Amino acid sequence: MTHLVSSPKRQRGFTLLELLVVLVIIGIMLGAVSFGTMQSSRQQLQTDAQRIALLMQLVREEAIVRNSPTAFEANQNGYYFLIRNENKWERINDVEMLREREFVRSPMKLSMTPAVRSGAGLRIVFFRQWMEDWRLFDAERSLG
Template sequence: MIQDLLVRPRRDAGFTLLELLVVLLILGVAAGAVVLGLPDPRAGALEREAVRLAAQLEAARSAARATGQTRHWRPTASGYTWEPSMAADAQHWLEPDTQVQVLEPAGADRLVLGPEPILPPQRLRLTLGDLRADIASDGLRPFARVAAPPTAPP
């Protein structure tokens, strides 16, 4: 018995290579899960742009009703313009790569916000890279962020 203790090889303190590799694998999988779980910052930026523009359109629509004067909103290459222009009107995007397209009324290049209580339905699509956000009003309800309509399969 004493002989077995003397012959048995002494194990050095520490971890084996296999144990270290298993720990690194677990850490790598955990880090990957965290990175994939983080939201895309562009999605938040596009959502802010959509909410901001919807609020501006609704404020302009309210101002048109209060003053009896029609307001026009038109997209430009670097932002958008208001006609007639007012000092408090924002005219640029918070994210410079934001693009916009007027979807309704079909073929229109601008939105008309008149003093009438009911307007024709109007819809815009904001895009930032491959992300998109729609803003719409049915003519009676306020402008708001809405789900994009489904696209037809090719």
């Protein structure tokens, strides 16, 4: 008489413990990556200031190319760029880089020397003629 000996069944898949270990490892890795890529509020402000400075150079060049005054205008929530057409200011819509943007951290406190009246938006006009270098500066750093 022949006896059939069954071999132990082979398990397929993962155990609950293995799945939990993998999920914990993935969670730790995602936390480390997101923590490393988060910018501090100071870094966000610095990035925003650098972007604005570069865009202001671009809008200055637009004034030269179009032979028409251009402007940077900002309020506490964001900023946009204007061009002077037929005695009125219009937003620049045909240059993607000069689209309206919001500040990374708003509301933003803006100031200008000489001071503008309270509640008024800040506007800097660029003409076709050459102008001396201008600079954006960090008020906290210059006062502190």
